Amino acid sequence: MTQLADAILTPGRDGAYDAVLKWALLMALITIGCVVSYDYGLLTYLFSADRSRITILIAVLYIGFSAHCLWILVELSHEYRRALHWKARLAESSAVPEPPEGGGLVDTYVADLIRARRKSSETEGDAEMLMMSLGASFRRRTKVGTYxxxxxxxxxxxxxxxxxxxxLNSMGDMANFDVETLREALQDMxxxxxxxxxxxxxxLIGGILLRLEYNVADALVTDLSQTTVSFxxxxxxxxxxxxERDV
Structure with missing residues (x-):
């Protein structure tokens, strides 16, 4: 909640948490649609007419995956802010920074690249492998949305x-063709x-809406990867x- 408040209230914010705000706007529109559907009785009919209760399972899973999408958006937005921080810091300074201790994926990537450079002269090869590993770590989080x-x-x-x-089962239960049996069979059909x-x-609706939510996360991963490659x-x-040349 602190990170969400930071995304909205920080003066001169850098836009790192814009993806979270997009998710919130999308969920607000979905909530309005659900309220209107409930007001017209559509949601009530949807859940009451389904004897299999599969629609309830779909609704529960959709809520769960939506919560997961919000969680990874907050985590990725934090990583995006760290990437923007490193981009601004490196642009203002010509000195090599000290490897950061701990932190998230971006900080670990920067620390690994600096340490790898100090141990080996093959900077480009190390950077390429580390960037591929970092990108895979980001994309692994959003693959849950596809599933x-x-x-x-x-x-x-x-x-x-x-x-x-x-x-088909209702048709097989008809032992005779009297009016009452036919009426029950038609009701079951x-x-x-x-x-x-x-x-x-x-x-279909749940899958489409969930895909829209995770598309926001996919776009954030793209922005994050581009910023990391840039700095x-x-x-x-x-x-x-x-x-290396100065040494």
Missing amino acids: GADLLYKLGMLGTMVGFVMM IAGMAVSLLTTIAG TEVSLLPHLAQA
């Missing part, structure tokens, strides 16, 4: 199959069709090369 969206799609498809099974359609809709190639590597 989550695909899971919601698959649950929607599962609900479609369950609805079809319910429809309608219920099965409702399960099939509603779970498909819930899975590495423009400032850090030239400073390290100059220090």
